[in-house]
Amino acid sequence: MSGTMRAVDIENGKGPISALHIKDIPRPTPTDSQALVRVKAFGLNRMDLLQREGQYPVPPQAPATLGVEFSGTIESLGSSGGGAENFAVGDEVFGLAYGGAYAEYIAVSVHMLVRKPKELSWEECAGIPETWITATQALYLVANFTKGKSVLWHAAASSVSIAGIQLAKAEGASGVYATARQDEKCAFAVDKLGATAAFNTTRSNWADEVLKATDGKGVDIIIDFIGAGYFRDNLTAAARDGVIVALGLMGGAVVEGDVNIAPILMKRITYVGSTLRSRDEDYQGKLRDQLVEHALPKLRDGSFKVYVEKVLPWEKIQDAHRLLEENKTKGKVICTIS
Structure with missing residues (x-):
């Protein structure tokens, strides 16, 4: 596997929508309790707009790449493997991260991953975690x-x-x-x-x-x-x-x-x-468990619905940010990576 990957970058570190572009950056390596996930889709959030403009307090453990929610498949596992979560290479998952989701790969704690239900699409799953x-x-x-x-x-x-x-x-x-x-x-x-x-x-x-x-x-x-x-x-x-x-x-x-x-x-x-992104991993893990308990069963049977306003290929990331900034959406804007 190549040591690089494609990811959305911000020219000069911060700027307007026009500063967004895709470039090659180093591919992350999962640490002890992390998984490396090949991203299929990622969700946009209002914090992404603020971070792009340099107006969001990014947690110190977050990579520079935007994006906190995603869906994809596990490519590899850190030294502790799937741990108590029993994840394995090839598992289909979605999850929450401190950052880095606007990329082909993301390294994320296995404690923040959820198994993708077969009833939900990659795009729907990418719009679940943060919201x-x-x-x-x-x-x-x-x-x-x-x-x-x-x-x-x-x-x-x-x-x-x-x-x-x-x-x-x-x-x-x-x-x-x-x-x-x-x-x-x-x-x-x-x-x-x-x-x-x-x-x-x-x-x-x-x-x-x-x-x-x-x-x-x-x-x-x-x-x-x-x-x-x-x-x-x-x-x-x-x-x-x-x-x-x-x-x-x-x-x-x-x-x-x-x-x-x-x-x-x-x-x-x-x-x-209250905030979420600045919370420690233990707190976020408890929230993941709450999601699995209260929402996931109803998302699977269709009682709850993930409303997706628009799905765009990630090459149109500028259009995706523009759509979110217009404040006319009812639900998620999702980007897919082919």
């Missing part, structure tokens, strides 16, 4: 969701919220609500994903709509990717003893104007931030 694990983390490990609680997912057509809406509904939420900035995306959340209701944040005060829909109670859990832009209204929409989980800052990091934080005290609100 479904993030949704699982936010719902169970951070917000402590239990049956009967109500949940609000912002950015309804984002891949994480698509996963989360399905999870919450299937696990017995008393109500599953969503927000988006387009009527089409709101309709998608209700008609396709089964949300109880979805609110267009450009047409009405969504927090008031949430209170109206919950008879004034508010929602028990809010999963937020927007940040400063929704901070005030999140406090309004949260129920007593509610939990607000901050996963992103798409609406900015600085809250402007006078903001009344009394609801945090009076409602006993828990406001917590």
Whole structure:
């Protein structure tokens, strides 16, 4: 096997979409508990756009190559082999990595691999790890969701919220609500994903709509990717003893104007931030196990669906990034490597 491989590179280390190109780089060698996977497909995430521009804090153990989720076949194993996971060369897998998925090969911990179900395509599997694990983390490990609680997912057509809406509904939420900035995306959340209701944040005060829909109670859990832009209204929409989980800052990091934080005290609100990529391998491994327990069986039988907006050959990586930046997608953008 050659000591090099093709991978997506960023000219000068960071830059606009036009800086993306494919070049030859050294092929990684799997360490003790890693597998070398020949990549069939990889998923795009919003963090990739930020990393390309030099605006994302990349973990120190991550390679320079973009991409954290992929599907493919095991090419070789490190010195400990498949370990307790019992993986073998030739196994079809998908998984989560600290980086490096935009490439022909990726070296990744066997603890972050999942066996590819025959019921799912390479493209669908490449769109599962980051999004479904993030949704699982936010719902169970951070917000402590239990049956009967109500949940609000912002950015309804984002891949994480698509996963989360399905999870919450299937696990017995008393109500599953969503927000988006387009009527089409709101309709998608209700008609396709089964949300109880979805609110267009450009047409009405969504927090008031949430209170109206919950008879004034508010929602028990809010999963937020927007940040400063929704901070005030999140406090309004949260129920007593509610939990607000901050996963992103798409609406900015600085809250402007006078903001009344009394609801945090009076409602006993828990406001917590969470990340995934910076977590250690043990934590991520536990999340993988949660994915296998809560989502994988329903993904296999079709109860849960991986929504893929577009599949492109990886030679069109610039088009893929452009599509994601337009913010019109409902689901994953996936690139395939032939």
